[in-house]
Amino acid sequence: MSNNKKIYDKGIVFTGLVIFLALITFPFWYNRGIAAPAPEPELTEKAKAAKECVLPADEMKTGHMQLLNDWRNDVVRNADRMYVNEHGKEFNMSLSNECLDCHSSKEDFCDRCHNYASVKPYCWDCHIDNPKEKM
Amino acid sequence: MKNYLLSLIAVIVLALIAYVGAEAATWPQYVFGIIIPYLAMTIFIMGTIRKILGWARSPVPFRIPSTCGQQKSLPWIKQSKIDNPFTFFGVIVRMVLEVFLFRSLFRNTKCKMSKGGKIFFDLEKWLWVGAIVFHWSFLVVLLRHLRFFTNPVPGCIQFLEQVDGFIQIGLPGIFLSGFALVAGAVFLLVRRIVIPQVRYISLASDYFPLFLIIGIALTGILMRYFTKVDIVGAKEILMGLVTFHPSISANINGIFYVHLFLVSILLVYIPFSKLMHMGGIFFSPTRNLANNSRAVRHINPWNYPVKVHTYDEYEDDYREKMIEAGLPVEKE
Numbered sequence: 001m002s003n004n005k006k007i008y009d010k011g012i013v014f015t016g017l018v019i020f021l022a023l024i025t026f027p028f029w030y031n032r033g034i035a036a037p038a039p040e041p042e043l044t045e046k047a048k049a050a051k052e053c054v055l056p057a058d059e060m061k062t063g064h065m066q067l068l069n070d071w072r073n074d075v076v077r078n079a080d081r082m083y084v085n086e087h088g089k090e091f092n093m094s095l096s097n098e099c100l101d102c103h104s105s106k107e108d109f110c111d112r113c114h115n116y117a118s119v120k121p122y123c124w125d126c127h128i129d130n131p132k133e134k135m
Numbered sequence: 136m137k138n139y140l141l142s143l144i145a146v147i148v149l150a151l152i153a154y155v156g157a158e159a160a161t162w163p164q165y166v167f168g169i170i171i172p173y174l175a176m177t178i179f180i181m182g183t184i185r186k187i188l189g190w191a192r193s194p195v196p197f198r199i200p201s202t203c204g205q206q207k208s209l210p211w212i213k214q215s216k217i218d219n220p221f222t223f224f225g226v227i228v229r230m231v232l233e234v235f236l237f238r239s240l241f242r243n244t245k246c247k248m249s250k251g252g253k254i255f256f257d258l259e260k261w262l263w264v265g266a267i268v269f270h271w272s273f274l275v276v277l278l279r280h281l282r283f284f285t286n287p288v289p290g291c292i293q294f295l296e297q298v299d300g301f302i303q304i305g306l307p308g309i310f311l312s313g314f315a316l317v318a319g320a321v322f323l324l325v326r327r328i329v330i331p332q333v334r335y336i337s338l339a340s341d342y343f344p345l346f347l348i349i350g351i352a353l354t355g356i357l358m359r360y361f362t363k364v365d366i367v368g369a370k371e372i373l374m375g376l377v378t379f380h381p382s383i384s385a386n387i388n389g390i391f392y393v394h395l396f397l398v399s400i401l402l403v404y405i406p407f408s409k410l411m412h413m414g415g416i417f418f419s420p421t422r423n424l425a426n427n428s429r430a431v432r433h434i435n436p437w438n439y440p441v442k443v444h445t446y447d448e449y450e451d452d453y454r455e456k457m458i459e460a461g462l463p464v465e466k467e
Contacts, residue, residue: 006192031286036371037384061367069305069306
């Protein structure tokens with residue numbers, strides 16, 4: 001490559017470069033530098049008192065969807081509603097009656113992270129929000 | 136050593152560096168999660184601009200479009216407007232189709248011998264199929280990743296996610312593009328290794344990007360379906376990068392740093408390698424020129440004024456001597 005030489009077809013080349021830069025820097029200008037820290041899911045008093053969920057918090061964070069999927073299969077296919085975790089604690093395998101009992105606000109708990117990560121779980125296609133919560 | 140093994144080992148070593156580093160201590164997480172991605176992005180953008188300006192400075196002395204159809208001629212001869220473009224608009228149509236559909240690759244042929252010993256050329260579409268699967272799924276995967284780089288996530292990206300994830304087997308739902316990307320890349324890799332003629336002309340720099348991209352795709356699939364990663368923590372790190380509030384707050388699995396590091400390597404690698412074909416396609420004289428040299432005079436840009444001595448001047452110099460010698464002259 002040699003320098004100090006004429007740039008041919010300047011108009012087209014620079015138009016192309018501007019388009020390239022605009023596309024490649026999209027996330028930078030789209031967010032306009034507004035910090036977006038991870039949302040804090042809100043724990044209810046009941047959840048705080050229980051201290052630990054079905055599995056340790058880290059495992060729940062990454063694996064709750066698979067746990068729920070396993071639960072569903074167990075309940076629907078084997079009619080088994082009992083789950084025992086590693087501490088021997090028993091749980092009723094039910095999203096509406098067990099999970100949402102502690103985490104009673106879908107909006108303040110589930111949705112916060114799901115919206116942040118753009119996840120649309122199909123749980124809510126059937127399971128309505130916790131009936132205890134006024135719609 | 137076999138050059139594909141060399142490339143494979145290079146990618147494995149890079150992955151191990153990131154994994155061991157990120158798992159061993161906290162400070163390498165800042166290196167792999169903040170410093171290297173920023174550096175890689177800068178090198179990618181600067182390197183690409185430099186390369187493109189370099190190409191833009193290279194003169195194209197001749198019109199050399201590859202013509203794949205009848206050129207513009209007499210009015211009653213039908214011109215092939217896309218395959219032999221005469222106007223700038225025709226060139227644009229041809230270029231768009233080339234970029235999005237790889238039409239020139241679609242024409243790929245293979246020399247074969249019939250049973251009677253006759254040589255003939257047969258269409259060979261597998262390379263085109265592999266290339267289409269690979270490039271399009273890579274684009275979809277790339278666009279899908281915008282969900283980690285935008286807040287709120289634009290509707291079109293969410294729509295793309297839904298279309299891509301329409302198969303729901305277990306949880307999390309399956310993104311087809313990720314698996315199509317691995318399949319496409321593995322096909323292109325196997326093709327290079329298995330076909331002797333292609334292997335003969337393949338260099339380490341042909342295998343390295345394939346292994347690198349396969350590595351990136353596999354670590355991504357690993358994180359999503361198997362080892363699992365704290366997705367919210369991962370997005371927080373990436374959002375920190377694009378909003379210039381870099382931070383490493385969450386404790387994230389080392390696989391995430393391997394993924395990010397390999398992507399950084401890919402970004403740095405692009406401007407200095409054959410992967411620049413993504414910019415180079417627009418600078419291909421065989422594709423970006425209109426075949427109009429019968430109508431327009433194109434002057435070689437490096438032509439310089441040539442010093443000439445015409446016959447008139449020659450005769451002026453030697454007229455008397457020519458007359459003496461009995462040679463015919465134009466002016467008496």
